[in-house]
Amino acid sequence: MMTTPSATPKVALITGITGQDGSYLAEFLLEKGYIVHGIKRRGSLFNTQRIDHIYQDPHIDNACFKLHYGDLSDTSNLVRIIQETQPDEIYNLGAMSHVAVSFESPEYTADVDGIGTLRILEAIRILGLEKKTRFYQASTSELYGLVQEIPQKETTPFYPRSPYAVAKMYAYWIVVNYREAYGIYACNGILFNHESPRRGETFVTRKITRGLANIAQGLEPCLYMGNMDALRDWGHAKDYVRMQWMMLQQEKPEDYVIATGVQYSVRQFIEWSAAELGVKLRFDGQGVDEVAIIDSIEGDKAPALKPGQIVVRVDPRYFRPTEVETLLGDPSKAKAKLGWTPEITVQQMCAEMVAADLQAAKQHALLKANGFVVNVSVE
Numbered sequence: 250m251m252t253t254p255s256a257t258p259k260v261a262l263i264t265g266i267t268g269q270d271g272s273y274l275a276e277f278l279l280e281k282g283y284i285v286h287g288i289k290r291r292g293s294l295f296n297t298q299r300i301d302h303i304y305q306d307p308h309i310d311n312a313c314f315k316l317h318y319g320d321l322s323d324t325s326n327l328v329r330i331i332q333e334t335q336p337d338e339i340y341n342l343g344a345m346s347h348v349a350v351s352f353e354s355p356e357y358t359a360d361v362d363g364i365g366t367l368r369i370l371e372a373i374r375i376l377g378l379e380k381k382t383r384f385y386q387a388s389t390s391e392l393y394g395l396v397q398e399i400p401q402k403e404t405t406p407f408y409p410r411s412p413y414a415v416a417k418m419y420a421y422w423i424v425v426n427y428r429e430a431y432g433i434y435a436c437n438g439i440l441f442n443h444e445s446p447r448r449g450e451t452f453v454t455r456k457i458t459r460g461l462a463n464i465a466q467g468l469e470p471c472l473y474m475g476n477m478d479a480l481r482d483w484g485h486a487k488d489y490v491r492m493q494w495m496m497l498q499q500e501k502p503e504d505y506v507i508a509t510g511v512q513y514s515v516r517q518f519i520e521w522s523a524a525e526l527g528v529k530l531r532f533d534g535q536g537v538d539e540v541a542i543i544d545s546i547e548g549d550k551a552p553a554l555k556p557g558q559i560v561v562r563v564d565p566r567y568f569r570p571t572e573v574e575t576l577l578g579d580p581s582k583a584k585a586k587l588g589w590t591p592e593i594t595v596q597q598m599c600a601e602m603v604a605a606d607l608q609a610a611k612q613h614a615l616l617k618a619n620g621f622v623v624n625v626s627v628e
């Protein structure tokens with residue numbers, strides 16, 4: 250059951266506001282009339298591209314969207330921002346969120362993703378906000394790791410398979426503990442993979458849609474992939490941030506799995522993305538020798554391609570020391586208790602992502618054709 254909305258605007262604080270989910274959640278909460286505060290990191294370049302369209306000039310009165318410099322590794326900074334903003338709701342979305350990178354920076358990941366969560370919960374306690382401030386934790390299907398049960402639900406045992414997942418497991422349990430020990434309204438959203446045109450370029454879906462769009466426009470030669478057999482339950486970030494908010498509007502705090510209940514392979518996602526460009530692919534070879542070759546092309550979305558061309562190869566650099574092979578979520582609890590169901594299918598999402606990346610690739614190709622130097626970042 251939803252709680253009654255208050256007359257004065259609610260105040261939300263979002264960590265990770267410059268990320269994919271942070272940007273969609275900020276839009277969603279502003280539309281609901283919230284005052285939204287976000288924590289952004291200092292970078293050597295601007296890092297607010299995903300939220301520039303909702304930026305409000307802090308010099309005008311009554312700005313509803315405010316950014317603060319901060320970092321999840323800095324306790325005093327977090328305490329000060331929470332003290333100043335007195336949030337009704339905190340959404341802890343900030344994290345070193347790349348599973349493969351967490352093997353390279355395990356200690357940093359533990360500090361930010363694990364202890365960072367504790368720092369916010371402690372700040373709530375230190376400031377005496379246990380009864381006022383509700384807390385959402387961005388937990389993850391990566392907790393299931395080496396899968397013990399299919400599909401995975403709230404009661405499925407965890408078996409994390411990366412420093413990222415282990416750090417998130419600490420965060421999950423510290424949220425449960427602070428809820429039980431101090432009565433804080435704190436929830437874990439155990440979210441399965443969710444994507445969008447705003448997804449970071451090095452996560453697999455975006456790497457594929459962006460890479461193939463660039464290749465189609467002659468900006469990159471080939472896409473190099475890791476484990477294409479991996480199975481994921483992919484949803485759209487817009488659907489998932491709605492659920493993050495819903496979790497904080499209930500009478501009692503609980504943890505929920507958020508997923509679509511359908512899984513596909515990375516290879517399947519490559520095929521869909523190519524099809525959006527009018528390209529039919531044929532996969533050939535096995536293991537590290539597997540390639541995707543163009544079978545046929547229709548339409549004019551891929552002017553730089555020709556049949557027989559190899560557009561995908563495997564690079565073992567993208568294999569992980571321990572892999573999560575299969576994830577499939579059971580969102581029955583979210584559906585039964587909160588009435589939540591995803592509205593955007595993975596195929597619709599793939600089409601939206603390819604369209605956005607194709608538009609960007611066409612702009613770059615046009616600049617290149619007119620003699621401008623165009624450097625496209627790849628990893």
Ligand code: NDP
Nearest residue numbers: 265267268269270320321342343344346387389440442443
């Ligand atoms: P992104 O990687 O797009 O965004 C992560 C955000 O965290 C960015 O704003 C980033 O800032 C910020 N951040 C990174 N390090 C720190 C730090 N030390 N202090 C403060 N902020 C920091 O992730 P998503 O939006 O996709 O995911 C949001 C959350 O949900 C993450 O916690 C992720 O682990 C979790 N999650 C994501 C899923 C998904 O499929 N997307 C599924 C399940 C969980 P900057 O922009 O400066 O890098």
Ligand code: GDR
Nearest residue numbers: 346348389390391441442451452453454474475476479567
């Ligand atoms: P994941 O997402 O690890 O599930 O974590 P990612 O998109 O990185 O990988 C999904 C699967 O694709 C395989 N894969 C590749 N992955 C990447 N990034 N690059 C490649 O070239 C590649 N080739 C194959 C991976 O091995 C993996 O099996 C995401 C993040 O958003 C986490 O923060 C979040 O917690 C989980 O989703 C749920």
